[in-house]
Amino acid sequence: MSTENESKINKLFSLQPAGVVLQSDWLVKQGYSHDLQQRYKKSNWLRSIGTGAVVRTNDQVGYEGAIYAIQVQSSASIHPGARTALSLLGKAHYLEFSQQRVVLFGSNIEKLPTWFKKRDWQVKIEFHQTSFLPSELGLTTVESKNLPIKVSGPARAILECLYLAPQKQDLIECYELMEGLNNLSPQRVQMLLEACQSIKVKRLFLYMAEKAMHQWFNYLNLEKIDLGSGTRSIVKNGAYIDKYKITVPKELEQDASNI
Structure with missing residues (x-):
């Protein structure tokens, strides 16, 4: 050469x-x-x-190196979110977490490249295309495998968990994750909730935040958050929460006298 x-x-x-x-x-x-x-x-x-x-040739490349490439080289908003983001942020360490499942989110017009989808990354990749939140809102950067990767910040991540619930994310675990988020910024939460397009997600989030008695909840302006009308039956044969007009698992309401 x-x-x-x-x-x-x-x-x-x-x-x-x-x-x-x-x-x-x-x-x-x-x-x-x-x-x-x-x-x-x-x-x-x-x-x-x-x-x-x-x-x-001699590089060992994991899914992190692929996500970095998609974010930096393609300027895509695809990012680790929900449970995966909370784990990367150290917000889920007290719960058992399987590194075999990686949850990714992207806007409803973004797709994973064919090379990414066809390669075995030694983890199960779950990709969700949705625009229930603006693409770049509520993201933060973490170091993973020595690479700076954009992931959902804690507030966005729990909203994504609730978006996946109850089919792909257990609601009881969502609440356990919510309990650990005692230092969220009310300003960031407010911004995300006002921008959120899912009535189900917003109602569940507020119900769980209030139930967890987080101090930051008291600083939210609920009047600016559109909670829609009518009821949302999240689970069958659950407990009905009149304040938020949702049905949640009965075991979640067993000690919910504070709501």
Whole structure:
């Protein structure tokens, strides 16, 4: 390899941290044509992990390196959310957490790349396309596998848990997670609740926050939060909460005299 090519490959490796997927279309925009990428693969500098994606030959790349690439190289809002985000933030350490399940959220117009969907990341990937919250609202950055990744902040994450409940997320566990969120910013919570498009999620959130007797709940302006009309039967044969017009699991209401 010529000195010029060595300089170019060295520059390529400095563009992104180690452990990150390099998307072919993004590489083209950085000045690395598809032909040049093919030459790098033949020279064993890069190896393919699926159509449209490569990694450095000796890199061990987990799902984190793939999410980083999607966020940074594709400017997508796809991010770890719900239970996964709370675990990454250290907000779910007191509950058993299976690292075999990773929950991702994206807007309803975003899709996971084919190379991501076809690769075995050694974890079960659950991807939810929804715009019940604005794409970038309530996100924060964490270090995971030495990579800065955007994930849902605590308030957004619990809202995402409630969005998945009760079919894909247990409501009792949602409440246990809510109990641990005693230092949320009321301003951020207010902003998220006002922007939230799911009546079910907002009612459940407020019910659980009040039941947990969080101090920040007292600073919310409920008049600015649209809770819709009519009842929402969240579970069958549950306990009816007249204040929020929802039906929740009876075991959740057994000690709910404070509501």
